[in-house]
Amino acid sequence: MLMKTWCRCKDMSGVGDIAIEPPIILRSSMRIGEILPKLSELRIREAPVVNDSNELIGILSYRAILSKGVGRDTKVLTIMDPPYALNISDSIDRAIAQIVQWKARDIPVIDSFSKVVGYINRVMVLRYLLDHNLVPSEKVENVMSSPAITIQEWESIARARWLMVKNGFSRLPVVDRYERVVGVITLSDIVERLYRIKLSRRKGYEWIESEESFLAAPVSDFMTSPPITIPSSVTIIDALKLMLGRNIAGLPVVAGDDRPIGVLSGLDVLRRYIEASISVQPIEAKISTVAEIDEFTRSAIERIVNSYLAGFIRYINVLDFKLSVKEIGKPEESKNKDVRRGFEVSARITTDIGGFAAKSLCWDLPTCVREVMGILERRIRKQIEKRVVSKPGYKKSEE
Incomplete structure (x- = not known):
């Protein structure tokens, strides 16, 4: 698992050269529906x-809206x-x-006083690389994320939502019973449909489907195909031109039979661009050898931890991270397939705003890891929120 990058790359242009005026700036008192x-x-x-002073105090994301299942009258402040920002x-x-x-x-762009003065996004950066002939001259197979996590066309929208939130994805390839790609479902497809339903029901259009029926519907009904x-x-280069176009x-x-072997995103392209020119500091994630863990489970644990850490390092500097797994029960019992295995998972993270620890006991190891990382996230966010509230010019909106 990788944590921190320090770039010594090729291009000396600045964020100010490509940043634009923010298309939208939100206030904490605004409501999701508007x-x-x-x-x-x-x-x-x-x-x-x-x-009120135009200082950045938070970020509202589609992922937060979807994962927290909020209503249209929910205020921005609560979710x-x-x-996080670029200077x-x-x-x-x-x-x-x-x-x-x-x-x-x-990503918002701020000045030295934390005031929002601009905005850039991933597409703008990718287009910049393409226009300046800085895109790596390699094949997609060397850069794509693999294996591809997919969803069957008959599976529900609710499962698609769960997979995206769980894995930190914004889109999923949809496959048929022969494992051939037949469509794509995205995070924005789900979020926007859910809130159209809530808005329509509020206005009294009873013929619009319910939220429950939408989430129970098969992915094939709403995928792009x-x-x-x-x-x-x-x-x-050719793949990036297609994406931008x-x-x-x-x-x-x-592959030749339309079966998915990976997924290429703009993030994969950016990652490859900096890979040759960065130094990487590894996160120390200790998994006890006492617990016998298969490769699939280990991969799932790393994916969960990396997803949470990617969120943490948006807001804080992570100095150290340790994860330990201990199997509960007698060693001879764990070898018996009929005996249910229990786990104790502990995590400790050291950051520039303090140290945080969490522990959990459960039967399913990935679930246990996710629970521990969730506890860390809540404790870190609580500490950050205390700092935001203490900022001059911050006003808690009246309910």
Whole structure:
């Protein structure tokens, strides 16, 4: 698992050279129902929240809206994430390193006083690389994320939502019973449909389907089909031109029989751009050898931990991280397949705002790890929120 990057890359242009005026700036007192149509129209998935002095105090994301299941009257204040931003004086290469590290799509740009003065997104950076001939000359197969996590066309929208929130994805390839890619379902598809339903029901249109019926519907009813796919032999440059030309964030990579072998996203391209020019500091994640863990479970644990850490390092500097797993019960019992195995998972993270620890006991190891990381997240956010509230100019909105 990897934690921290420091970029010594090639391009010396600055964020200020490509940043634009923020398309939308939110206030903590605004309600989701009035914001979502604007975000959808602007194709923005992460928007800055400011106080009366235009200082950045938070970020509202589609993922937060979906994962917390909030209503249209919910105020931004209650679900916004802690603030993260690029500085107007940052280089393009530093911006790319941060985008990859944070796994961010839309990022506010601030000045030295934490005031929002601009905005950049992943598409703008990718287009910059393409226009300046800085895209790596490699095949997609060397860059794509693999294996591809997919969903069957008959599975529910609720499961698609769960898979995306769980794995930190914004899109999923949809496959048929022969494992051939037949469509794509995205996070924005689900969020926007859910809130159209809630808005329509509020206005009294009873013929609109319920939220429950939508979540129970098969993915095939709402996926984008036919999908745009690419073979692994295509160059990154050609794949990126296709993505930017079609205004899509990612492409399923398929074999000759249309079966998925990976997914290429803009983030994968940016990651490859900086890989050759960065130093990487590993996170120390200790998994006890006492617990016998198969490779599939170990991979699932790493994916969960990396997803949470990518969120943490948007808001704080992570100095150290340790994860330990201990199997509960007698060693001879664990070898008996009929005996249920228990686990004790502990995590400790050291950051620039303090140290945090969490522990959990459960039967399913990935679930246990997710629970521990969730506890850490809540404790970190609580500490960050205390700092935000203490900022001059911050006003808690009246309910």
